Amino acid sequence: MFFKSTPWVAAAAAIVMAASMPSADAANRQFVTIGTGGVTGVYYPAGVSICRMVNKTRNQHGIRCDAAATGGSVYNSNAMANGQLDVGVVQSDVGYKGWHGEPPFRDKLEQMRSLFSLHPESVTLTARKDSGITKLADLKGKRVNIGNPGSGQARTAGELLSSCGIQRSDLALWGELKASEMPDALRDNKQDAYFYVVGHPTANIKDVAVGTDINLIPLQDACVNELVNKHPYFVKSSIPGGLYKGVDKPTPTYGVKATVLTTSALPSQSAYEIVKAVFENLDKFKRLHPAFQVLEKKKMLQGLTAPLHPGAERYYREQGLM
Incomplete structure (x- = not known):
């Protein structure tokens, strides 16, 4: 069966065809x-x-x-x-x-x-004040969050520990929590410390410092200096004091x-x-x-x-x- 074309049919067909064709803006x-x-x-x-x-x-x-x-x-x-x-x-x-x-x-x-x-992003080691951690070597026997698999911070923290002679078996817990999960774990005393490679200030550490006494641990050991000198992408850095509750002095560290x-x-x-x-x-x-x-x-x-x-x-x- 055939239908005779009328002006409104032709117009409707034109509208349908126009709607089905991408505009120049859409194509770009x-x-x-x-x-x-x-x-x-x-x-x-x-x-x-x-x-x-x-x-x-x-x-x-x-x-x-x-x-x-x-x-x-x-x-x-x-x-x-x-x-x-x-x-x-x-x-x-x-x-x-x-x-x-x-x-x-x-x-x-x-x-x-x-x-x-x-x-710049500093390698940041945040620890509960009551954990007794004041230096990198104190991590042995402690519960430490390294970072979730697939994150740069997990890779960086693992490289630091390995370079400084701290193995996975030396820790009571090798944590793999995501960054968003770390403050609660520290606050709830499920972990003693966590690594975070981050720009400062960060809400992550501000959040945990509100209800929990913390220390930022200096990372200036000889093994750290060797690591920085070995790799072109590392630089020495310092986390300013006064950014987080209870941390009034600058914290020397390194970063990317x-x-x-x-x-x-x-x-x-x-x-x-x-x-x-x-x-x-x-x-x-x-x-x-x-x-x-x-x-x-x-x-x-x-x-x-x-x-x-x-x-x-x-x-x-x-x-x-x-």
């Missing part, structure tokens, strides 16, 4: 997911803050950015390599190992690319930098726009978390352990930053 739209870390650390607000800057100008570049809480640096690196994440916040030491194919990575992550670095990485699969223009959104709104970005207050544009090109993404490099050259 891109969704970018940034892998971060636990919600109580700094990586999660870092990812949220980056996406906030990117999404403010979404109508200009078509990129929609979302931040996802994840297991941390190692997870983010593998997820980017597998195409499950587009961008990830990664500790500089983990990024170095990924690019060079060193453990915990089986193969070199050849597609890894750098966008920029963020805040938080870096924002991606892969060569990210389109060059997308990398350009992400970097541009952060750098051209840096003053606003710095107000989104206390750890970001130390950021300076030129220093955000330091501490990168994988090659720059071409899109990021184009922006930096245009701005005279390299």
